[in-house]
Amino acid sequence: MPAIDRAADAMNWMFPTLPWTIRLSYRGQSRAIGRGPEKVEMSCKTHEALAALARHDLSAFLDHYALGDADLIGDMYSFVGARSHVRQDELWRIKWKYQLRFLWTALFPSSERRKLRAVSSHYDLPNDFILSYLDRRTKAYSCAMWDDPLNIGSLDDQTLEDAQHNKFAMAADELQLQPDDKFLDIGCGYGYMVRLAETKYGCKGALGITLSQNQVDAGFSRNLKLLHYMQVPAAGQFDKIYTCGMISHLDRSEVERYYRHVYGMLRSGGKVWFHAIIPPANDAGLTNYTTISGTFSQKYVFPDHFQFPLHVHLKIIEKLGFRVKKIHFRYGHYAKTLRHWYKRYVENLPRTRPMITPTIERAWHLYLTYASVVDGPNSVLKQILCEKP
Numbered sequence: 001m002p003a004i005d006r007a008a009d010a011m012n013w014m015f016p017t018l019p020w021t022i023r024l025s026y027r028g029q030s031r032a033i034g035r036g037p038e039k040v041e042m043s044c045k046t047h048e049a050l051a052a053l054a055r056h057d058l059s060a061f062l063d064h065y066a067l068g069d070a071d072l073i074g075d076m077y078s079f080v081g082a083r084s085h086v087r088q089d090e091l092w093r094i095k096w097k098y099q100l101r102f103l104w105t106a107l108f109p110s111s112e113r114r115k116l117r118a119v120s121s122h123y124d125l126p127n128d129f130i131l132s133y134l135d136r137r138t139k140a141y142s143c144a145m146w147d148d149p150l151n152i153g154s155l156d157d158q159t160l161e162d163a164q165h166n167k168f169a170m171a172a173d174e175l176q177l178q179p180d181d182k183f184l185d186i187g188c189g190y191g192y193m194v195r196l197a198e199t200k201y202g203c204k205g206a207l208g209i210t211l212s213q214n215q216v217d218a219g220f221s222r223n224l225k226l227l228h229y230m231q232v233p234a235a236g237q238f239d240k241i242y243t244c245g246m247i248s249h250l251d252r253s254e255v256e257r258y259y260r261h262v263y264g265m266l267r268s269g270g271k272v273w274f275h276a277i278i279p280p281a282n283d284a285g286l287t288n289y290t291t292i293s294g295t296f297s298q299k300y301v302f303p304d305h306f307q308f309p310l311h312v313h314l315k316i317i318e319k320l321g322f323r324v325k326k327i328h329f330r331y332g333h334y335a336k337t338l339r340h341w342y343k344r345y346v347e348n349l350p351r352t353r354p355m356i357t358p359t360i361e362r363a364w365h366l367y368l369t370y371a372s373v374v375d376g377p378n379s380v381l382k383q384i385l386c387e388k389p
Contacts (some may be wrong), residue, residue, distance in 0.1 A: 004029050007044075007053035014056060018085045020078055026050050034085075039078035043071040059094045059292045066300055066362050076342075076369040083293070083373065093290050126355040127214050132348035133341045133368075137161035138168065139190035139220075142245035143277060143381050144340075145170060149332030152339060152372075160340040168193045171242055171273045174326070174385050177201040181239040184265065185209070186229050187246025191219035198223070230257075234264025241266060244275040247313075251306050256316045263320050266388040271325075274313070274384040277334055281309040293370045300363035310382055322386040330381035338372035 008024050008031035018034030023041040025031075032038075044050040049064035064070050072079050086092055134141060144163035151157060171193070177183065179202035185193045188208025197203040198221060209227040210216060216224045229246075241262060250258050262272060289295070289306070310327075317324060345368055353361060 002029070003047060003050050003054060004031055007031075007050050008033060010054050010056050014058075014087055014091055015082050015085045016087055018082055022079065022082065024053070034082075038074075040072060040074035040076070042079070043073055045069050045071070056091070057095065059295065062292065062296050062366065063299075065366075066296075066359050068358060068362070072365070076365055077373055080293075080366065080370045080373045083370075092292055094292055094295050125360070126352075127218055129352045129355045130214075132352045133344040135160040135164045135340075138164040138192040139218075140164040140167070140192060140244075141189050142275070143167070143330075143334045144337045145330070146333055146336050149330065149336055152332055152336045155340055155343060160337070160344075163337070164192075167244070167275075168196050171244070171275065171383075172196055172201060174383075175240045175242065175271050175273050177203060177240055179203060181205065182237060183207070184232070184238045184241045186241065186243040186262070187249070188215070188219075188224060189244075190215050191221045191224045193242055193244070194223055195220040230261060232261075232265060234261050236264065236267045238265050239267055239270050241270070241272040242275075243273070245277070247274065247276040248307055249302075252308065252312075255308065255312065256320075259313075259316050259320055259322075263322060263388060268388055270388050272322075272386050272388075274317075274382075274386065276313075276382060277307060278310055278313070278380050278382050279307050280380065281311065293366075296363075296370070297367055300359065301367045310380070313382070313384070317384070317386060321389065323389055324384060325387055326383075326385040328381075328383040330383065333381050335372045338368055342368040342372065 004024065004026045007026075011022070011024065011033045015034060018036075020034055020036040021038040022033040023030050023038055024033055024044070025041055026044040026047075030041075033042075042053075044053075044064075046064065046069040049061055049070040052058075052060035052064060061070065065072060083092065130141070131139060135144075138161070144160060145167040146163045147158055147166075148154070177197055181197075181201075181203050182205035183194075183197045183203045185191070185197075185206075185208040188194055188210050191208040191210075194206045194208040197206045206221070206223055208219070208221060208224040209229060209232065210224060211226065211228060213226055216226050243262070247255070247258065266272060294307075314324070314327075345364060349361070356364075
């Protein structure tokens with residue numbers, strides 16, 4: 001049987017209910033995957049890329065794509081949307097030989113040096129490239145808060161700038177920021193929340209910390225510092241703490257250390273707002289350590305980037321002594337944010353392409369669309385307001 005037939009048979013077996021057609025091509029030959037209107041072509045340039053599909057190894061195929069051995073031509077959302085039609089969730093798990101790569105971080109906390117390298121490898125890409133797809137008002141690299149989040153496909157009902165501002169304003173109100181508060185933003189990005197605390201709420205003791213020098217240099221406030229959170233003493237010195245998305249940079253063995261340190265930094269009666277994307281618990285045991293999309297992101301986009309279900313967080317938070325005051329579950333916000341980012345990314349590519357490598361360009365096509373189609377609708381934006389007794 002020709003290699004292209006073996007690859008097409010494998011793909012049709014993996015995605016038996018695909019309601020549109022993906023065209024698989026190799027050296028002038030092509031085969032159809034799925035049924036219905038044709039939306040995207042998987043063009044294999046090497047036998048190795050085709051062979052990866054034949055053995056059901058999508059993780060290896062995505063490596064070939066990132067390195068230029070295959071092209072994805074057409075609607076990227078239709079390619080990544082095949083994930084929703086996989087025969088069984090277990091097939092979205094990477095093979096055991098690949099999982100060994102992530103075993104160390106699953107068991108042991110990352111060092112501050114390693115975390116600095118991991119974060120810098122992403123956030124210290126050229127500023128103009130990163131900012132090309134973020135909103136100009138806040139430069140926020142985290143999930144916005146939309147008035148109509150479930151209308152994911154509509155990009156004209158609200159601006160990304162306003163939705164990002166809404167996220168920060170809502171958290172500031174929940175924290176009840178006061179002029180005398182000593183305020184800390186952990187993983188502050190470009191520091192919009194710090195500036196908001198300083199200007200709107202009059203906080204004279206505001207500080208934002210990040211591991212990206214770019215964000216410090218191009219930030220909204222002078223009170224941003226290049227610091228790992230463990231470098232800030234746990235001396236009960238802050239009245240209010242805000243942290244958005246930073247928890248996703250912590251591996252499983254580091255999560256409790258992080259919450260413990262935040263608890264130590266709060267004064268008695270102080271409040272903290274935890275904001276992060278989390279996956280639902282699932283019987284298949286799919287995590288960022290084990291899934292095709294999660295490990296692709298770790299290899300090419302966000303090294304040491306992990307997500308854990310809500311029960312993992314709450315068990316630690318309550319054990320440490322936090323009083324949980326509110327828990328919000330938000331659906332659709334992340335997917336809609338990523339749709340806006342991807343639109344801006346594609347529109348700006350003619351200008352930003354010289355700033356990045358071809359591998360980064362390809363990886364971002366998958367990162368921004370996979371996260372919207374796969375992670376966005378299925379992940380939960382959790383926001384937890386806690387108080388220290």
